[in-house]
Amino acid sequence: MKGSRKVMVAVAALGLVSAAGVAKADVIERWDMSLTSPAQSQQEVAIETGIPYDGFDIFNWVEPGSLVDPNTGTVATDGFMPSGWVKYLVGTTNIFTDLSMTSQNGAMTWKERDTQGPGLSVVTGDDVTGQNCIMSAGWMPESPWGTDIKQCSDPWQSSKRFKMVSYVLDGPVDLTFDVSATGSSDVYRILQKYGNHTGSRVTGFTQELGFMVNGQFVKASPGDGIAYCAKSGAVYDDVAPTPSTVMNQGELDALMAHGLFGAIDKHHTSTGYFNPYVRANFGLLAGETSITTTGLSQVHRDLFGEWLPGDQMKGGFFYDDDGNPYTDNMLTASCDGAFDEEAAMAGAPNAGCDGQWVTYREDYQLHDYDGDGIASEIAPSVGTDVRAPIPVDDATIAAWMADSLWVPGNIDDLANVNINAYISVAGAQNWPTADGNGNASFTIRMTPTFDASVAQAEPGLDDPAAFVVSMDAPTVVVP
Template sequence: MKRAKSMISTAIAIGVAVGTLATFNAAEASQITSWDMSSVEIGPSTTVTDPDFVFDQYNYIPEGSLTDPNTGAVATGGFMPSGYAKYVVGANFFTNGAMTWKERDTQGPGLSIVNNDDVTGENCIMSAGWNPDSTPDALEMSDWWGVDVKQCSDPWQSSKRFKMVSYVLDGSVDLTFQVSETATEEIYRILEKYGNHTGERVTGYTTQLGFLDANGNFTEALPGQGLSFCLRNGSKFSNTAPTPSSMANQGELDSLMAHGLFGAPDKHHTSSGYFNPYVRATFGLLAGETYIETTGLSQVHRDMFGEWLPADQMKGGYFFDMDGIVYTDNALMASCDGVFDEAAALAGAPNAGCDGTWVTYRESVDVVDNGDGTWTIPPSVGTDVRQPIPVDAATLEAWANDPLWIPGDIDDLANVNVNSYMTVGNIDSWPTNDGNGNASFTIRITPTFDATVAQAEPGTTDPQDFVVSITAPTTVTP
């Protein structure tokens, strides 16, 4: 779906869109009760190098409390297997995408609905599992992962986002939810991580609110029908005067790449991004009442890499494992200026799997042991200051012999953290209403590639060079 964008009288339109508070009839409100998985099937684990699950100390959960979605096995001995699992989602079981998660503090089916958060009372759609910070006084690793079911108000960096990925370009991924009538219209925060696993470059994506019929046909909701994207306070956006993400507070309407890659320090991040220490890489968003569409990827990303990278074409990185636990976040210290092969790198290939030069965007690659279990990592200098510094052969040899230095894909380049809010109500007007106070709605997300606006990655001659199968500008028509 291609929507016309008007830059005329933007300031006036924004004021109307943001300033109009929702009004509603209390008898016509609805509450999300569950993720409807009737059109969802279990996919195979994505880690298949060892067919036997590996139990380890970092995946502790209470004995018997979790069932493996792929095998049906119940966790025993207090541990759950490592590895990724996924549910395939989409109308009629087309494998357009999936819900994915790693079995640590997130558990199957990867998504949960929270109504009336036990601290703040808010509602959200978030990952399933438990809060890893709910046992802050634990002394043993086996007690660390927590006991409290995840809530909207859990701390920052506690794996709150459900992970959706798209497998095909211009193919939609659908999440359908069951709802029931309540006394008030409800606001839901949507905590999502969205990944490009299409095998193609992507210039943008569209998210729509609407309904699926019995044959899997999707219809976008009408304005005023009871499904609305909104601000945190419930102010609904307008389809006729959509609001850009630049006019919303951070956390209300965003599509952000990981701060560890791009961005200046802020209240959550004491260090700056590796590739650029000043500018955050984002997709701009334009939000209407029933849809949110992207307006383009940040130039800071496009100047380095072109359009959005898919997960199977990742850039290579060399990471420093600061705490000796490979599952936790590691510091990106160097990157491969060339084609990178992660499997070859982990197998000990020459030059750590990079067919070009290893470089760093930091001041240096010398980490300092502070003697208290922490390390001081040199700050980034970024492309706005100077070109990256090549890493010498002696340093690469030392890294290859040190288990704390790990080559791997910079997989966060294929993901964005998406923040949005929505209201749910007035189910009497929904085509899915069953007449007994129950109905369903669908959130649909569709990635696209538009060659007319695409910017090539430096080193390629044409934007089309990085697209595998698309040969013409493409739009989405639901």
């Protein structure tokens, strides 16, 4: 825990601003949630339907009375978190397209634990560095629950990214932020995870800055004061946009999980499962008022084609090295074919894979690499330039299925990218949303796209928009 951190009432968890040491500048005060509503928690569903929740186990059950929400005073009851969500499961804030609250193109989601609803917070004046950011909401994982609200400077891999998902191809998702207009400028880092839940392949996405005027999105113009910028505050140019290839990692990029693609670096002590050399990513072009993609990297397209949605995931076999299935497990093998997670969890033959289980690692055995006398480490990955993936034999699959430490499941991170960017906030008193009393707002619009003219098909498929689909014939023919 950082010694200088204050234990604060967690206004950040409500989308408000943490304002320790705020300088006089145009300040993002909060996420405007007027077009959002929380989805029903599992506890609310159980109360409404009268059907008790039956998914508790020794890991996600919360002892009644053991946790109290510092914002609301709500106490954990009946095994649920104080919020009513089940620990480790996904919570959701629905994001609607207009005030009718009947149509939505996306949502904010989080894994309920140290990350909390509504899923996003704004930090102005980090309590250690003084930096500003838009990030996830909740508490530091290493701190007592409900204390030490999340800050921009929190350690790497402490769940800092807010996660926004898109449900509709070409359907914009808008995040609007309220700003206190002072006439000065400030820079905010965007720490975002973006998920493709459109049900479709995606070749790219756009991020646009603008204003919500009379319920309509109006894109910002150069010079308006709301702008994408470098970490230094230098504003990008719409006419000559800056490619992500010339920027530092973490300043302007859209990266897939390193556990899937990537070489060892200062943050990662092991290589990516599918490619141990190259990080999969979307190339970006950043202008003053928009960021566009230049395509998904070839290391991903050569294996899977264009970006997959969350409901068409590839299957993996994971080793649970800490005995808790809800924490990050180690990907050891993958299904070369269609995969059915529900069938796999129910004990289906071949663990739900209608093809061959293979591994991109040196082997699929457990090793005692750390010399502690316990074989609990998995082998490093091997590049396909060295050796093709090797099949996992049937006896091993059967043994894994009988062992609770081996878990078949979707490789969910194939549907996510981590987006890093910075925005400059200035001149808010002149925005079309300014009210003359020092208040204004701006909007970040995110839109997933599919361009058939540049799309690449997954190997074995002819249509770039198609998926590998498994069709199970009925076992009994009905006359």
